[in-house]
Amino acid sequence: MTIPLRARNLGYSFAEHLSPLFSGVDLGVERGEVVAIVGPSGSGKTTLCHCLSGIIPLIRGGVMEGEVLLDGTPTRALRPPEIAQKLGIVFQDPEAGLFFPVVEDEVAFGPENLCVAPVEIHRRVGASLAAVGMDAFAERNPHRLSGGEKQLVATAAVLSLQPDVLILDEAMSQLDDRGRDMMKDMIRAMRDRGKAVLLVEHDPENLDVADRVLMLHDGELATFDGNWDGFPRSVPGGSAR
Amino acid sequence: MTTPFVKGDYDPRSKLVLVLGLSSLAVVFDYPRILLPLALATVLCALYLRSGVLGSLVRMRRLLWVFLAMGIIQSVFTRGGQPLVELAGVALVTTTGLERGVSIILRIFIILVSAGIMTTSNPRDIIQGLYQWRIPYELAFMVAVAVRFLPLMREEAEDTLTALQLRGVRLEELPLRTRIRTYGYLLTPLIAGVLARARQMSLSVEMRGFRAYPRRTSHRTLVLDGRDYLLMIIALLLVSGAFVAHFRPGPL
Numbered sequence: 001m002t003i004p005l006r007a008r009n010l011g012y013s014f015a016e017h018l019s020p021l022f023s024g025v026d027l028g029v030e031r032g033e034v035v036a037i038v039g040p041s042g043s044g045k046t047t048l049c050h051c052l053s054g055i056i057p058l059i060r061g062g063v064m065e066g067e068v069l070l071d072g073t074p075t076r077a078l079r080p081p082e083i084a085q086k087l088g089i090v091f092q093d094p095e096a097g098l099f100f101p102v103v104e105d106e107v108a109f110g111p112e113n114l115c116v117a118p119v120e121i122h123r124r125v126g127a128s129l130a131a132v133g134m135d136a137f138a139e140r141n142p143h144r145l146s147g148g149e150k151q152l153v154a155t156a157a158v159l160s161l162q163p164d165v166l167i168l169d170e171a172m173s174q175l176d177d178r179g180r181d182m183m184k185d186m187i188r189a190m191r192d193r194g195k196a197v198l199l200v201e202h203d204p205e206n207l208d209v210a211d212r213v214l215m216l217h218d219g220e221l222a223t224f225d226g227n228w229d230g231f232p233r234s235v236p237g238g239s240a241r
Numbered sequence: 242m243t244t245p246f247v248k249g250d251y252d253p254r255s256k257l258v259l260v261l262g263l264s265s266l267a268v269v270f271d272y273p274r275i276l277l278p279l280a281l282a283t284v285l286c287a288l289y290l291r292s293g294v295l296g297s298l299v300r301m302r303r304l305l306w307v308f309l310a311m312g313i314i315q316s317v318f319t320r321g322g323q324p325l326v327e328l329a330g331v332a333l334v335t336t337t338g339l340e341r342g343v344s345i346i347l348r349i350f351i352i353l354v355s356a357g358i359m360t361t362s363n364p365r366d367i368i369q370g371l372y373q374w375r376i377p378y379e380l381a382f383m384v385a386v387a388v389r390f391l392p393l394m395r396e397e398a399e400d401t402l403t404a405l406q407l408r409g410v411r412l413e414e415l416p417l418r419t420r421i422r423t424y425g426y427l428l429t430p431l432i433a434g435v436l437a438r439a440r441q442m443s444l445s446v447e448m449r450g451f452r453a454y455p456r457r458t459s460h461r462t463l464v465l466d467g468r469d470y471l472l473m474i475i476a477l478l479l480v481s482g483a484f485v486a487h488f489r490p491g492p493l
Contacts, residue, residue, distance in 0.1 A: 059447055081453030089448055096438050097445030099389045105365045108460040113450035121460040143392075161449065 002072035004196040005029040005052060005087070005165045009066035012044070012051055016063055021047055022219040023065065029165065029196040034187055036199040036210035038224055043216045045200045046092065049169045052198065053089040054078060070165065085114060088163035090171040094147070094154035103129070103145075103153050104138040110161040121160075128159040131189065133182040147174035155183065165196045172206050184209045204228050251290060253362035253370040255469035255476075259286060260355045262480040267351035270487065273340055276347035282479070283351045290358050297357045308349045316342030364388050370463050378457060386442070390435070397434040401427050 011023035021044040029035045039045050050056045054075035057064045068075045070086055091097055100106045104125050111121045129135040132152040137145065142153050151174050158166070168187075172180050187209045190197050199210060207213055215224040263283050270276060287294045298305065315338065322336030359367065364385050371381040405427070406412065412420055 053448065055444060055448065059444060080447040081450045084448055084450035084453065091441065091445060093441060096441030099386055099442060099446075100365050101363060102365060104460075110449040112457050112459055113453050115454050115456065115458050118458055118460050118462070121458065125460065157449065 001031075003028045003030055003069070004071055005198065006069040007052060007066065008069070010048075010051055010068060011065035012047055012056065013063045020065075020219060022216060022221065025066070025221045027052075027214070027221060029198050031164075031194045031196055032191050033212070034191050034197040034199060034210045036201050036207050036213045037216055037221070038201055038204075038207070038213060039216035041202075044219070045216055046169055048216060048221075049089060049167050049198075049200055053087055053167055054080065054083040055089075058083075081113070084110065084161060084163075086163060087165040087167065088158035088161050089167040090151075090155050090158050090169060092170045092173065094150040094174075097154050097157065098142040098150060101141050101143070102138075103134065103140050103142050103156075106142055106153060107138075107157045107160045110157060114161065124160045124162065128156040129153075131159055131182075131186045132156050133179070148176055148179045151175060152179055152182065155186070159186070163195070165198070166190055167198045167200075169200045170202065171199075172201070172203065180206065250362070251472060252463050252465050252469040253359070253367045254374060254463070254465065255472040256290065256358050256362060257367075257370065258473045259476040260358050262476040263355040264352045266480060266483050267348045267355075270483070271341070271344045271348070273343045273347060275483070275487070276344055276351065279483075280347050280351050280354075283354045287354050287358055290361055292354075292357045292361050294354055294357060297353065297360075308346055311349075312342035312346040314342075315345050366461075366463060369459055369461060372459070373463055379452070382451075390439075393438060394431070394435055397431050397438075398427065401430045401434070 005028065007025050007027040010025040010027070011020045013020040025048065027035070037045055037048065047056070047062075050060060051064055052068055054068065054070070056062055057076060058078070058080055070078065070083060075083060098106055100109065107125045107128055108121050111124050116124065125138070126135065129138055132155050134149065134152045134156055137149065137153070142150060145153065151171060155168070155171055166187075172183050175183060184206070187197055187199070191209075191211075199206070201207060213224040213226070214221050263279065263286070266279055267276065270279070284294055316334050317338060319335070319338035319341045321338070322340070324332030324335050325339060326332070326334040362370075368378075368381040368385050371384070372378050402412075405423070410423065412423060415423060
């Protein structure tokens with residue numbers, strides 16, 4: 001059986017003449033597995049998420065080496081809408097991904113694009129909002145919600161696509177304890193349903209849902225030994241966006 | 242929670258027909274004797290459709306001075322008719338000038354108030370209405386994103402202004418020329434911020450399957466009912482009646 005998300009010898013640099021942000025990254029996320037990636041600010045975690053989700057090289061530029069396979073197909077050979085049918089990514093900044101004045105419209109946007117039948121869209125909107133504890137907010141304006149609530153709505157908007165692979169790029173950064181618990185429950189439920197989840201985190205408290213924790217540092221991805229005392233907090237001059 | 246179709250309010254398409262009719266009349270005609278009853282009809286329509294007419298005008302009070310100034314300028318610089326105000330034998334305001342000035346104010350008033358009617362509809366419903374009218378979804382979606390970007394730009398400008406003031410710049414105490422130059426400095430971070438948001442938004446849209454297929458489904462469907470048809474018929478009668486009255490042979 002193919003691995004849902006796999007990176008082979010993956011490397012990236014912003015331009016030909018610049019040194020790579022990371023290189024030689026080999027990573028596989030199996031069905032029913034939650035993998036977390038930690039790393040200091042500026043180490044390239046978000047850029048790695050963009051490479052794994054096909055945003056690089058399909059939408060954003062730069063020089064990507066190696067390949068990313070989504071269900072065995074290289075992302076280079078896919079179009080973003082084709083990727084959206086298999087992989088969902090929740091971005092760090094939820095604000096930029098919310099553009100409708102009603103939460104349920106926001107959550108319905110993805111399935112509508114994928115031509116899902118209206119009855120099924122209703123079911124998905126309800127289930128996705130319930131999965132992150134936001135079902136009572138269906139009729140609210142997302143722009144008037146708190147940062148944490150926006151993050152949960154943005155997550156529900158991706159869950160409604162029912163992706164086999166879910167990438168969460170610091171998607172718990174603005175959540176309170178309740179929101180974090182809801183998010184962790186959702187991640188566990190995804191794992192139980194055989195989905196592959198990749199979690200980029202900087203908060204050690206959120207790593208308890210992960211089956212494996214890796215660290216991206218100095219351009220290399222390696223197993224994290226759990227030593228937070230010696231954890232580098234930022235990369236001098238690092239800018240990985 | 243989710244309803245399969247929207248009830249209780251007029252369909253945005255019927256409002257759109259009304260708004261297009263009223264604003265077209267305001268653009269075509271420039272006689273106060275037509276524009277005045279049209280302005281009254283627009284206000285009545287806005288009140289009937291529960292558009293916050295007065296609230297909108299209060300919010301635009303700074304712009305209202307600009308419109309008033311435009312009216313006065315039109316009055317002063319348009320010649321013709323009987324002189325109303327003279328200074329040293331030179332006619333400052335004439336009847337034609339005054340008519341033009343009043344027309345311009347009424348025209349802008351009608352367009353603004355009628356446009357306010359559309360704000361009573363959910364932007365998502367407006368997109369859906371346009372889409373059901375076979376307008377390409379991309380175009381309708383662009384309208385929604387543009388509407389979303391206006392408050393974003395305002396927030397961005399406010400944030401930049403606050404950041405500037407927190408660094409000790411007291412704008413209200415600056416001389417006018419320096420103040421204008423300082424506002425110029427705001428443009429770069431403002432544009433950079435908006436572009437960054439636009440890029441992030443486009444990523445989010447693309448990664449949620451936008452344009453995956455030539456068509457798309459919708460979780461809500463708008464249904465025109467009898468009231469909507471009646472409103473559209475009244476709007477069309479109003480427009481065609483005004484045109485017939487205006488272009489028929491003989492004096493108006």
